[in-house]
Amino acid sequence: MDFSITQLREFAKSSSWDNAPVSDQDKELPAPPIFPACPDNAVLIPLPSPEDCRTAGKDFLRIVKERKSNRAYSSQPMPLAVLSYLLYCTQGYKCMRPQSTVAALRTVPSAGARHPLDTYLAVLNVEGLAPGLYRYQPLEHQLWLIQAGDSTLPDAVVKACNKQLFAGKSAVTFFWAADMYRCEWRYTTHAYKLVLLDVGHICENLYLACEEVGCGCCAIAAYNQQEADSLFSLNGDNNFVVYVAPVGTL
Numbered sequence: 001m002d003f004s005i006t007q008l009r010e011f012a013k014s015s016s017w018d019n020a021p022v023s024d025q026d027k028e029l030p031a032p033p034i035f036p037a038c039p040d041n042a043v044l045i046p047l048p049s050p051e052d053c054r055t056a057g058k059d060f061l062r063i064v065k066e067r068k069s070n071r072a073y074s075s076q077p078m079p080l081a082v083l084s085y086l087l088y089c090t091q092g093y094k095c096m097r098p099q100s101t102v103a104a105l106r107t108v109p110s111a112g113a114r115h116p117l118d119t120y121l122a123v124l125n126v127e128g129l130a131p132g133l134y135r136y137q138p139l140e141h142q143l144w145l146i147q148a149g150d151s152t153l154p155d156a157v158v159k160a161c162n163k164q165l166f167a168g169k170s171a172v173t174f175f176w177a178a179d180m181y182r183c184e185w186r187y188t189t190h191a192y193k194l195v196l197l198d199v200g201h202i203c204e205n206l207y208l209a210c211e212e213v214g215c216g217c218c219a220i221a222a223y224n225q226q227e228a229d230s231l232f233s234l235n236g237d238n239n240f241v242v243y244v245a246p247v248g249t250l
């Protein structure tokens, strides 16, 4: 990496908002789409309602206290309603932001309601869902089947997770990818920090939701950038993985 420690520390701070470059939003350039588009011939799989998921009814304090990183999963498949619940809790669409056609509200906060992250899934063991690579489509609460999986998929997931073997035993591994321009359009040079803050909220909701439905997950920042991006054919330029979390039943 070509940055000095001083530069990297500056990145972590709140840099001056007064000196930020004029944004494309200020220049009145069109807003990028707020939801990812699928190819015309995409295979789309509707998900059950998140309300269909059987939850434990734990009180919130208990959920917060019992949340922990889980790296050992049972071989029990994850019910599809559970996956639906986890996706809704982490990136579910609620409504458009009042008086806006370019910002949506979801189940997590996001700077300026830009929601610049997309959820990609490597599904290994989910009941009623073929193993494969998918992307969550929040507006329709559907999955786009990007590519069916074969017996090599668990190894590909482990490789993308920088050889962290427990990922290969997950029921599903979440990969959150930044679509940078969605945030840059409004926030220019601030966007890079904001995207990373946004994804932290998403992953914490995953931890808490897992606790409620008898699953376990573990955040992974030490993933392999190239392998993770190429698993989902992301260009690695303005669209790349920033955080990963394997999930399994306990």
Ligand SMILES: Cc1cc2nc3c(=O)[nH]c(=O)nc-3n(C[C@H](O)[C@H](O)[C@H](O)COP(=O)(O)O)c2cc1C
Binding pocket: 067, 068, 069, 070, 071, 164, 218, 219, 220, 221, 222, 223
């Ligand atoms: C930003 C971040 C990155 C992490 N990356 C990894 C990782 O690459 N591999 C791993 O096994 N755990 C990872 N973890 C999990 C931490 O090791 C774990 O949260 C920590 O040990 C505290 O345990 P707890 O989550 O059970 O409270 C990460 C956690 C966070 C928040």
